[in-house]
Amino acid sequence: MKDIRRGAxxxxxxxxxxxxxxxxxLRVYDICSSTVEAIEAKINKYTRKWLGVHPSLSDVAMYCRKAKLKLPMKSILEEYKCGKARLLTMLEETDDPVVKTVQPSLKTGRKWKVTEAVDEAKECLKMKEVIGQTQTDRRGLGSTTAKWWSTTEGKEKRDMIIDEIRNKENSTRVQKAVQQSQQGQWTNWDTAIQRSLTWNDIRHMTPLRISFLIRSIYDLLPSNANLVRWGKKDDPTCPLCQGRQTTEHVLSSCKVALSQGRYTWRHDRVLQQLASVISTAKGEIHPSSTRSTVFTTEGGVKKWHGGSIPINTHRKGLLDGCDDWVVLADLPEWERHPDVIRETALRPDIVIHSASAKPP
Known part of the structure; x- marks a missing residue:
């Protein structure tokens, strides 16, 4: 556990x-993209080790900005490509006549060429302007503003080119995830909301929690089905319901575990403790508080201390004022919500209601 904390x-x-x-x-020197890919592969090896995940975890899980679990890590290959593209656009748009005459070339190897990437990004931006603004998510038409290639100049154009290159890298990662039958299952989760983790979130997580979170999303937990796939076991059946024990089956789909309340055990224990404390508090009687009133004459010379005056208008807690409070919690023995709750759209875990305290 200390190794995971130190690794994060x-x-x-x-x-x-x-x-x-x-x-x-990486931006200034002539380094080919294949060398940067080798550097990133070495970094990914130690990243998986420090996060405590399986060595087979794809780099899509670590760097994809469209994944359901967005990690704060940055791809050195993506930063290399964006840096080369920014340098090329700055050299092309410079006002120095010497630089315009020389037209220096940037060597990036045969696998990826910065000039082709920048030209392709420009063509994509021009095509987007021809098509117009489209809906790309659930926010609806007109909810976002778009920048067009013909109306921008200078640094804004360079930023648009860099963003287009980043979008292409993310699209390539998504295409790679679609081809993965196991780790790419998140591409079919249409109703799931993306969760973005920051370094502050990871720093405050308990040891092994970040490892479990990543492995559960990308189906790398040691379920029986995965153990059979990895050659560690021969039987993929669940010991409780005799079904195929996949990660989804273990976390939310086992019928026996659902009937026994195993998925809600911790939730029920917390509710039971809260309901017990509230039931004890509603039976306590708080005495009326008193205070001493002090009068000061003009000039502050004479003072008169009056007697103690009870202050009955101030309440010690929410349960003061009536004795017919009813406490109900969403525990296995709970039959249904009370009528006062069923009339509304609320479905709380704990209900505290009183007939006498209800406003007229």
Whole structure:
């Protein structure tokens, strides 16, 4: 557990510090993209180790910005491509006549060429302007504003090119995830909301929680079906219901576990404790509080201390004022919500209601 905690801290330092230091060198020096890919592969190896996940975890899970679990890590290959593209656009738009005459070339290898990537990004931006603004998510038409290629100039155009290159990298990762039958199942989760983790969230997580979160989303938990796939076991059946024990089956679909309340055991224990405390508190009687009133004459010379005056208008708690409070909790023995709740659209876990305290 200490290794996982230390690994998360090391990963944060490596992601924030080393990438910022090497970003300038990757942009200026002539380094081919294949070399950067080899560097990223070595970084990914230690990243999986520090996060405590399986070595087979794809780089899509670590760097994809459209995944259901968005991690705060940055791809060194993506930053390399964006840096080269920004440098090329700055050289093309420079006002220095010497630089315009020389037209320096950026060498990035045969696998990826920065000039082709920038030209393709420009063509995509021009095509988007021809098509017009479209709906890409659930927010509806007109909810977002778009920048067009013909109405921008200078730094805004460079930023649009960089964003287009990043979108292409993310689209490539999504296409790779679609081809993965196991780790790409999140591409079919239409109703799931994306969760973005920050370094502050990871820093405050308990050890092994971040590892469990990643492995559960990308189906890398040691379920019987996965153990059979990895050659560690021969029988993929569930010991409770005799069904095929996949990760989804273990986490939410086992009928026996549902009937026994195993999925809601911790939730029920917390509700039971809260209901017990509230039931004890509603039977307590709080005495009326008193205070001493002080009068001061003009000039502050004479003072008169009156007697104690009870203050009955101030309540010690929400349960003061009546004795017929009824406490109900969403526990296995709970039959239904009371009538006062069923009339509304609310479905709370704990209900505290009183007939006498109800306003007229």
């Amino acid at each position: 801290e090391t990963l944060e330092l490596a992601s924030e510090s080393l990438l910022a230091i090497n970003k300038c060198g």
